[in-house]
Amino acid sequence: MKAPNGLAHPGVPLECASSESGLALIPLKELRKACTHNKAWVSIGGTVYDLTKFIHQHPGGQDFILLAAGKDVTKIFEAYHGQKQHHNLQIFRMGLLAGQDVPSFPPPDNFSLTLKRRVNDHFRLLKADPKQSPGTRRRYFLTALGIWILYGLQWLLPLNSFWVFYLVSVAHGTALSQYCLTAVHDGSHGAIGRNPVLWKLLLMGHDFFVGTSSTLWTYQHVMSHHIFTNVDGFDADIETSEVEFRRIKESQKYFCFYQLQSIYSPLLYVLLGCTVRIEDLLYYFTSRRGPLKVNPFTFQQNIIFWGGKLFFLMTRIFLPLFWGVPLSRVISAFFVADFTLSIILALIFQATHVVDIAAFPQVNSKTGNIDVDWARLQVETAQDYGHDQPLTTFFSGSLNYQVVHHLFPYVAQEHLPAVAKIVRQTAKEYGVKYEIKDNLWAAIGGHIGLLKLLGTPPHSD
Incomplete structure (x- = not known):
């Protein structure tokens, strides 16, 4: 050969x-x-x-x-x-x-080709690098600095400062969520600058600040979710077990307790951080992340995985105890911050794809492939919200431009609003449904709406 x-x-x-x-x-x-x-x-x-x-x-x-x-x-x-x-x-x-064991997509259609050409022309005419964003880099630094200032402040407060202590813990969890939504997410896509060392350092915050594996999350997010968005059996973000605490897909078996899932599910989202840390160990030892095979960890990846978990436990639990902080206060600070981190991340992530107006594409039972153009799929399986709302964009880490991010994952956050205008116009020309909710609360309402819809008992013929 x-x-x-x-x-x-x-x-x-x-x-x-x-x-x-x-x-x-x-x-x-x-x-x-x-x-x-x-x-x-x-x-x-x-x-x-x-x-x-x-x-x-x-x-x-x-x-x-x-x-x-x-x-x-x-x-x-x-x-x-x-x-x-x-x-x-x-x-x-x-x-x-x-042979193949994952679906393939049809060749890019005119919508996809036109959109890509227009976005490339946009950056070329501006003579701008889509990956560069000095303001975003400063935000990473200030967020990381805020995390450690708030962390230290928790243990310096007097023991009788009950409400202030918990407010600081909430702020600590919020700062952690902001780091994940910006630095970790951008690092996983190489969407800031052109230095792979920077991307790795940003990602490591996921391991050392939050105690969850950046490597396993990148498998889930980049190698699964971004390719097969909302495709049952291939998107790890919507993977479910036989008996799940919630029903988000019609393929799931129905249980009567799902009638209340729109009420209890958001409350259980506070456990996201703890759940992921446990699942990390399962995925590490089984070399699987949902439908995706996890490649053997390199020496460096092993150091980051285990070193991150050790550092997380040392700083969040053992070091405060060594300083003489009461155990009840250490545990309280841990869970308040972690619950805050978890609920913010869960709601923002769910509000972009697991919603009542998003498509859940089906694999063709005869060919084993997906019949929808990939770019169209990215638009129709997500919803944007709060365009031209700086506070919403800041708080969500620009994930309110989710459709744009999925189409152009390498583009830095600050450029997404401008690219969104191109996407919106092109989608309109080609008859592609591009959903934009008014604000974050409306987007979260779309998620609650899906929980209500799939929590309703199926009608039997």
Whole structure:
């Protein structure tokens, strides 16, 4: 078997057959096994590429390739790259992928192509880098500084300062949520600057400040949710067990207690942080994140995973006890801050996709693929809210421009409002339904509406 340069590709297994084009047919199982630092293959548009030697040359850093290794990353690649990068990729081509176990999408339609061209033209005419945002960087720093000031202030307050103590704990949890909505989220997408070291440092706050794994969250968010948004069985964000505390999809079995889920579910969202920390251990040891295979952790990823959890426990529990803070006060501060963090994150995340007007695309039962263009899917599976409301944009970490973010995940927060105008106009021209709620409360109302709708007993024929 010959590589594109005419030489035998050393990475092609001997058992691989040949296609009519003369390229090797790479079995799906071989792709799935090539998921380590020593053997990193990816599939893009049905073609398999060996990126092992490119890992350390990748301008976006090695972490993204290590996350993508062994997987079909067609839509992620297309969302972040253009024709130039696709052309440069061809020197790493190995062959064609034989088989699939995840849905594919149809080729980009006119809406998708027009929108991408217009947004690229927008930044080119402005001579602006879509990834640069000095103001956002300052916000990261001030938020992190605020986290540690509030953390220390909790333990310096007199023991009789009951209400002030709890207000500081609430503020601490709010600051943590802001860090997650901005620094962690932007770092996971490389949506700030062009330095992979910066992205990694921002992401590490998820491990060390919050005690939850940034690596596992990036698998869930970037490698699953952003590709298969609201697609049952493939979007880890809407993964459910056989008996779940809430019903958010019609495919879930109905239980009578769901009639009250619009009341109790938001209350249970305060447990998000604790739940994720426990699930981290499950996903780490099973090498699964919902429907997605988790690649073997590198030495550095292991250090961050376990070091983050140890640091979190030391600073939030053991260090205050060492300073002589009463156990009741330590536990109270922990849960008040964590409940605040959790409820803010849960409601903002749920208000963008798990809502009554969002689409939940179905996989074609005959082809195993999705019949909707990927860009259209991103628009129709989300809702925006509070456009041109600076306070809402600030508090939500610009996730009120969720549709825009999904279409252009590499764009820094401060540019999203301008891009939203282009998306809105293009969607109108092509008849794509683009939902924008008036404010955050209306968006949360859409989530409550879905809980009410799916909490209603199904009608039997």
